[in-house]
Every structure is written in C-alpha cells, then in structure tokens.
Amino acid sequence: MRLIISSIFALAFFQVPELTRGEDFGYDxxxxxxxxxxxxxxxTGKHQSPININVLRVKQVTLPEIVFIGFDDSIDGVHVTNNGHTVLIEVENEPHPRVRGGPLDGDYVFSQMHFHWGDNDTFGSEDKINHRSFPMELHMVFYKEEYRSTSEAVKHPDGLTVLAFFYELDRHEHPAYDDITLALSNVTEPYTSVIMSHPFSFLNILPYDLRRYFTYRGSLTTPPCSEVVIWLDFEQPVRLAHDQIEAFRELKSAHGKITHNFRPIQPIGDRVVFYNIDSNYFSYNEIDDPEEQTTTSRPYRRRKGHNSGHSNQWSLLCCLSALLAIICCL
Ligand SMILES: [Zn+2]
Known part of the structure; x- marks a missing residue:
C-alpha cells in the first residue's frame, strides 16, 4: 500500500510541472x-518582435563582416527536444559555436535553436518581408558572452542576438535536414528529447549567402517577450521539400498537434531596420565563377528594384552612349 501511495505521489510530482509548462502560453x-x-x-512593449520589414523603408548599410566561429564543426551530443511549443536543438559540449561582428559589440555564444511554422506552406514565419510570409523560420539564439548565461543576458538590452533564417519550398529534399527529420519523429510527444544520431554542423543547414541580412532591435517572440534581442534576418531562404516542413507539424503539445507556433507581427514604432550589403557584393557577383554555375545554392542576384550598384552601371552606360553620340555628330 505504501508503495502504491508513493508511486502516485511520484507520478503527480513529475506530471504537474509538465502541465504548468503546457498551460503557460499558447497560440490560440x-x-x-x-x-x-x-x-x-x-x-505589450513598444519594441516587440516579430515585425514586417518594408524593404522600401530600410536603411542600407555596410557593417563589419560577421564572423561565424565553430559553424562548420561536426558537433556530437546535440539534443533535440519537444518542449510543448516548438522543437529545440541544444549543444551539450563546450565550446559552443559563437558569432561576432556585424552589428554586434562583442562575442555572442550559442544557447539554442528552434523553429516556428504554420498550418500549411503559405505562412508560418514570424518576421515578414514586404508582408510576405514564409512557411517556416529558424531562430538561432546566442547570449552575449560577458553576461555568461542566457538567464543573465535577458536582463540586458543587448543580451541576446537571434540569427533568423526563412524557409521556402523546393521540389527536392535538403539532405542536411534528414537527421533533424529523423529526430522529430522520435520527439512527437511533448517534453521528450533525443540525441541526434550523427554529428551536426550548423553551416550545413544554413543558406549559402550569409552577407545580406536585415537587422533591428526587438524582443523575444514568446513570453516574457523581453526587449533584449538584436535580430539578424538573413535574406536568402533555406529551401526544403514540403514533407520536410510537414514533419514539424507532427509534433504535439499537451493539447494535440502543434499546427502553428508563430506570433503575429507587432508595430515597428520608431525603430529603423538596417539592411546590410557587403561593399564587395556587386563586384563579387560579376566574377565569372565556374563553380557558381554548377551549384544550386549560389547567392541569388537581385534582378530589379533597390539596387544602387546596377543603377550606377546604367547611368555610366547612358553617359557613354551620349558621349559616343556627340563624338559621332562632330
Ligand atoms: Zn523563436
């Protein structure tokens, strides 16, 4: 009898915190x-995330190069956890990957990464670009090294940086996501966790072009919504097959499948969004790189719109034509 009573207490002890976590916040x-x-x-603050980024209103800048440290390492002991709201990817062993440069002052150390998605492939990202939604978004969260931990960093306005990556559909599967998809199938139940079957490399799951990004000051997109995040939204999406995105929608919370977990956009208020373009970008892209012709993940080229580099070339061409016409007349 004593054994039965203690078993019931043990069950209650483990289940209550789970329920509390599940009821804390949701999306409906x-x-x-x-x-x-x-x-x-x-x-309810004034500098909340996510936001819509209006590309016509961004301030174009050339920031120092971002340095990605440990992003191409093969990392063992990577944990994949269903926390009832999303799937978290965490690294067990030190040293963790880190970033510096760009708009960041000092080093930021990897804390965790997670995903946001929607009910179907037409929406699901948190930030939007010109009101365009993407089916999914990856958030890589880093804390400022001088604050020593994520829990301390969230008390400071420059405490965190989140590298955000959008996804778009491709007919082909992205092979680097196979291990994540496999892990997802083992953590469909809330509050379950597995260790990834193979070493994991950050760089493999990211887009090719890491030099073009938007950056602004905002918040966590889940409670407590602390306004402590320097956001970097990379412009080039990662391309995934429908089935690879669908695998995320199989995850369950305490209330059933997590069909969507994105926060609606918040007012931008008095904030400015900066758009970083590498100063060498245009000359770099003019180089005839035979390797670039064969790869499908080359940095994509902007064909029209806000491209001052190309409009300068047009002006030069017009001037030359005019000069030629004058010479001919003479
Ligand atoms: Zn997030």
Whole structure:
C-alpha cells in the first residue's frame, strides 16, 4: 500500500510541472498571443518582435563582416527536444559555436535553436518581408558572452542576438535536414528529447549567402517577450521539400498537434531596420565563377528594384552612349 501511495505521489510530482509548462502560453484562445500581455507585461512593449520589414523603408548599410566561429564543426551530443511549443536543438559540449561582428559589440555564444511554422506552406514565419510570409523560420539564439548565461543576458538590452533564417519550398529534399527529420519523429510527444544520431554542423543547414541580412532591435517572440534581442534576418531562404516542413507539424503539445507556433507581427514604432550589403557584393557577383554555375545554392542576384550598384552601371552606360553620340555628330 505504501508503495502504491508513493508511486502516485511520484507520478503527480513529475506530471504537474509538465502541465504548468503546457498551460503557460499558447497560440490560440485564452492563452494565445492577444492575452500574453495580461500575464507578461513586456509583451505589450513598444519594441516587440516579430515585425514586417518594408524593404522600401530600410536603411542600407555596410557593417563589419560577421564572423561565424565553430559553424562548420561536426558537433556530437546535440539534443533535440519537444518542449510543448516548438522543437529545440541544444549543444551539450563546450565550446559552443559563437558569432561576432556585424552589428554586434562583442562575442555572442550559442544557447539554442528552434523553429516556428504554420498550418500549411503559405505562412508560418514570424518576421515578414514586404508582408510576405514564409512557411517556416529558424531562430538561432546566442547570449552575449560577458553576461555568461542566457538567464543573465535577458536582463540586458543587448543580451541576446537571434540569427533568423526563412524557409521556402523546393521540389527536392535538403539532405542536411534528414537527421533533424529523423529526430522529430522520435520527439512527437511533448517534453521528450533525443540525441541526434550523427554529428551536426550548423553551416550545413544554413543558406549559402550569409552577407545580406536585415537587422533591428526587438524582443523575444514568446513570453516574457523581453526587449533584449538584436535580430539578424538573413535574406536568402533555406529551401526544403514540403514533407520536410510537414514533419514539424507532427509534433504535439499537451493539447494535440502543434499546427502553428508563430506570433503575429507587432508595430515597428520608431525603430529603423538596417539592411546590410557587403561593399564587395556587386563586384563579387560579376566574377565569372565556374563553380557558381554548377551549384544550386549560389547567392541569388537581385534582378530589379533597390539596387544602387546596377543603377550606377546604367547611368555610366547612358553617359557613354551620349558621349559616343556627340563624338559621332562632330
Ligand atoms: Zn523563436
């Protein structure tokens, strides 16, 4: 009898925290984003994320190069966890990958990465570009090294940086995502975790072009919505097959399948979004690189629109034509 009673207590002890975690916040109804502010005051702040990025209103800049450290390492002991809201990827062993440069002052150390998605392939990203939604978005979260931990970093306005990557559909599967898809199938139940079957490399799951990105000051997109994040939204999406995105929608929370987990866009207010373009970008892209012709993941070229480099070339061409016409007349 004593054994039965202690077993019931043990069960209750382990289940209560799980339920609490599951009820904390959600994406629908009384625990949905419209109600987060009632419990977490910062969610009603003026510098919240996500936002819509209007490309016509960004301020074009050339920031120092971002340095990605440990991104091409093969990392063992990578944990994949269903936390009831999303899937988290965490690294067990030190040293963790890190970033510096760009808009960042100092080194930022990897904390965790996770994903946001929608009910179908037409929406699901958190930030939007010109009101365009993407089916999924990856957030790689880093804390500022001088604050020593994520929990301390969230107390400081420059405490975190999140590298955000959008996804778009491709007819072909992205082979680097096979291990993630496999891990997902083993953590469909909430609060379950597995270790990835093969070594994991950050660089393999990212797009090719890491030099063009938008950056702005914002917040965590989940409660407590702390306004402590330097956002870097990379412009080139990662291309995944439909089935690879669908695998995320199989994950369950305490209330059933996590069909969507993105927060709606928030007012941009007085904030400026900066758009980083490498100063060498245009000359780099003019180089005839035979390797570039054979790869499918080359940096994509902007064909029209806000491209001052190309409009300069047009002006030069016009001037030359005019000069030629004058010479001919003479
Ligand atoms: Zn996120």
């Amino acid at each position: 109804g009384v625990i949905g984003p419209q109600h987060w502010g009632e419990r977490y005051r910062e969610c």
